[in-house]
Amino acid sequence: MQRSVYVQTFGCQMNTYDTERMLQLLRPEGYEPTNDASSADLILLNSCTVRDKAEQKLMSHLGTFTPLKEHNPDLVIGVAGCVAQQEGERLLKKVKGLDLVFGPDNVDSLPELLRRVRERGERVSETELHKKREGYQFIAGEPSPDQGPTAMVTVMKGCNKNCAFCIVPQVRGRELSKPADEVVAEVRRFVESGVREVMLLGQNVNSYGHDRADGVLFADLLDRVDAVPGLERMRFTTSHPWDCTDALIERFGRLRTLCEYFHLPVQSGSDRILELMRRGYTAAEYTERADRIRAQAPDLHLSTDVIVGFPGETEADFQETLALIDRVQFDLIYGFKYSPRPGTKAAQYEDDVPEEVKVERLARVFERGEAIRRPRLATYTGETMEVLVEAPAKSSKANDQQLTGRSRHNIVVNIKVGNAALALFRWRGKLAQVRITKAFAHSLLGEFVTVD
Ligand code: SF4
Structure with a gap:
C-alpha cells in the first residue's frame, strides 16, 4: 500500500x-x-x-x-x-x-x-537507550533516490563527556563506535553510487574507538576511509579539544581526501568559566592545540562554537573570550547565548547574566569574528579553487542565475551561470575549478574555469 x-x-x-x-x-x-x-x-x-x-x-x-x-x-x-x-x-x-x-x-x-x-x-x-554494545545495531546508511554529492556517515553515537550545559549524554547515551569495517563498507557504497564527499558524524567524533577492543581510533579510521577508491573529500564533526590528539592533527595535510577544515568548539576563553562548564581543558591548552593544527596545515580553516552569558560570566571572563578569538584567529564562529536546558548541571546554576548583556556580548563576538573572516575571504579574490558543485544557489534570480558549492575549506562558493537548471544538470556533483571574482562576509562568488 x-x-x-x-x-x-x-x-x-x-x-x-x-x-x-x-x-x-x-x-x-x-x-x-x-x-x-x-x-x-x-x-x-x-x-x-x-x-x-x-x-x-x-x-x-x-x-x-x-x-x-x-x-x-x-x-x-x-x-x-x-x-x-x-x-x-x-x-x-x-x-x-x-x-x-x-x-x-x-x-x-x-x-x-x-x-x-x-x-x-x-x-x-x-525511549529505551541501548547502553551496551552487545545487541546494538547501527543502521547502515544507503544512498537515497535524490542523493547529492555529499553523504553523512555516522561513525559513533552518544557522548561520555559531561559538559554542564549539554543534555546530549542523557538523551543519546554513552559512546558506541560503529566497527571500522562497517564504516568503510558504507562509504564504499556511497562512492559507488556517485557520492564524492563524506561527512563522518558523531557527537564527539574524535573519541571514536575508545569503547572498542580492536585498537582502531579516530585517526586510524580516517586512514581507512581515505583509502576508499573514488572518494574525493572527507570531513568530520563534531570534535572535543580534549580528544584532539597528535595522531589526528598529523593527518591534516597528509591524507589526500581530508579537507582543510576543522570545527573545534572552544565555548569560552576564561578558565574559570571553562571549569564551570566542565570542559576539561584550559584556554592555553586549547590555544596550544590550535597552534599545532595550524603548524601542520597552515591553509586550514578553523571554526569554533562560543557560548556567551554562561552563569557567572563577568565582563572580565568575556574579555578573555575575545582575547582568545583574537589570538586563534578563527575563520568562522558559531555564537550562542546561554540558556538553561532542563536536566543539565548548569540548569541548577543561577542564570544571572541579564538578557541584554548576553545580546550585546554575542554581537561583539560576531563583530570580532567578521573582522577576521572578511579580510581572510578577500584574499581569495582572483584565485582559483576547487569547488564541489551541489545545487542552485538560494539567491538565484531569473537575471542572475547561480549554482552553489563548497571549497575544501568549507567556504560557500556561488558560481555565476547562464541557466541554473541546465548548468546543474551538467555540473552537479562535479569538482570544478572556480575563479573567485568577489568576496562577501560569508561567501565567495566565482566563475567556472575547468572541471574534472
Ligand atoms: S557539548 Fe559535546 S562533548 Fe560536551 S557533553 Fe555535549 S556532546 Fe558531549
Missing part, C-alpha cells in the same frame, strides 16, 4: 542523519516522502533540545498538525529525537492527537512501532 510521510527535522546533523535513516526504513514499508503535511499519511517531527524553548516550539508545531486528523483519521503523528527521549510517555499524555514517541536509539524499530499504532491501535512510547 502506497503511503506518504512528511518529516520535519530540527537541530544538528545527527538528527538530519536519523531522518535519512527513518526514510530509508520506511521506503520498503511503502512510504514515500512528501513536502505536503496536509496530505501525508504519517507526520514525524524529529526534535532537538539544544535550541531554546524546544519543547514549546514542538508543541506549537504539533498544535498545527493534530487538527489534520479531523479530515484524515488514518493519519499517524510521531515525535522522534531528543525531546522525545527526554519526555517519553509525558508527551503522549500532554498531546491528545499524538500516536508515537521514540528516541534516537529506537529509530531502527520504527516500522515495528508503526505497526503497533496502525494495526493494534496502541499509542506507543519507546
Whole structure:
C-alpha cells in the first residue's frame, strides 16, 4: 500500500542523519516522502533540545498538525529525537492527537512501532537507550533516490563527556563506535553510487574507538576511509579539544581526501568559566592545540562554537573570550547565548547574566569574528579553487542565475551561470575549478574555469 510521510527535522546533523535513516526504513514499508503535511499519511517531527524553548516550539508545531486528523483519521503523528527521549510517555499524555514517541536509539524499530499504532491501535512510547554494545545495531546508511554529492556517515553515537550545559549524554547515551569495517563498507557504497564527499558524524567524533577492543581510533579510521577508491573529500564533526590528539592533527595535510577544515568548539576563553562548564581543558591548552593544527596545515580553516552569558560570566571572563578569538584567529564562529536546558548541571546554576548583556556580548563576538573572516575571504579574490558543485544557489534570480558549492575549506562558493537548471544538470556533483571574482562576509562568488 502506497503511503506518504512528511518529516520535519530540527537541530544538528545527527538528527538530519536519523531522518535519512527513518526514510530509508520506511521506503520498503511503502512510504514515500512528501513536502505536503496536509496530505501525508504519517507526520514525524524529529526534535532537538539544544535550541531554546524546544519543547514549546514542538508543541506549537504539533498544535498545527493534530487538527489534520479531523479530515484524515488514518493519519499517524510521531515525535522522534531528543525531546522525545527526554519526555517519553509525558508527551503522549500532554498531546491528545499524538500516536508515537521514540528516541534516537529506537529509530531502527520504527516500522515495528508503526505497526503497533496502525494495526493494534496502541499509542506507543519507546525511549529505551541501548547502553551496551552487545545487541546494538547501527543502521547502515544507503544512498537515497535524490542523493547529492555529499553523504553523512555516522561513525559513533552518544557522548561520555559531561559538559554542564549539554543534555546530549542523557538523551543519546554513552559512546558506541560503529566497527571500522562497517564504516568503510558504507562509504564504499556511497562512492559507488556517485557520492564524492563524506561527512563522518558523531557527537564527539574524535573519541571514536575508545569503547572498542580492536585498537582502531579516530585517526586510524580516517586512514581507512581515505583509502576508499573514488572518494574525493572527507570531513568530520563534531570534535572535543580534549580528544584532539597528535595522531589526528598529523593527518591534516597528509591524507589526500581530508579537507582543510576543522570545527573545534572552544565555548569560552576564561578558565574559570571553562571549569564551570566542565570542559576539561584550559584556554592555553586549547590555544596550544590550535597552534599545532595550524603548524601542520597552515591553509586550514578553523571554526569554533562560543557560548556567551554562561552563569557567572563577568565582563572580565568575556574579555578573555575575545582575547582568545583574537589570538586563534578563527575563520568562522558559531555564537550562542546561554540558556538553561532542563536536566543539565548548569540548569541548577543561577542564570544571572541579564538578557541584554548576553545580546550585546554575542554581537561583539560576531563583530570580532567578521573582522577576521572578511579580510581572510578577500584574499581569495582572483584565485582559483576547487569547488564541489551541489545545487542552485538560494539567491538565484531569473537575471542572475547561480549554482552553489563548497571549497575544501568549507567556504560557500556561488558560481555565476547562464541557466541554473541546465548548468546543474551538467555540473552537479562535479569538482570544478572556480575563479573567485568577489568576496562577501560569508561567501565567495566565482566563475567556472575547468572541471574534472
Ligand atoms: S562533548 Fe559535546 S556532546 Fe558531549 S557533553 Fe560536551 S557539548 Fe555535549
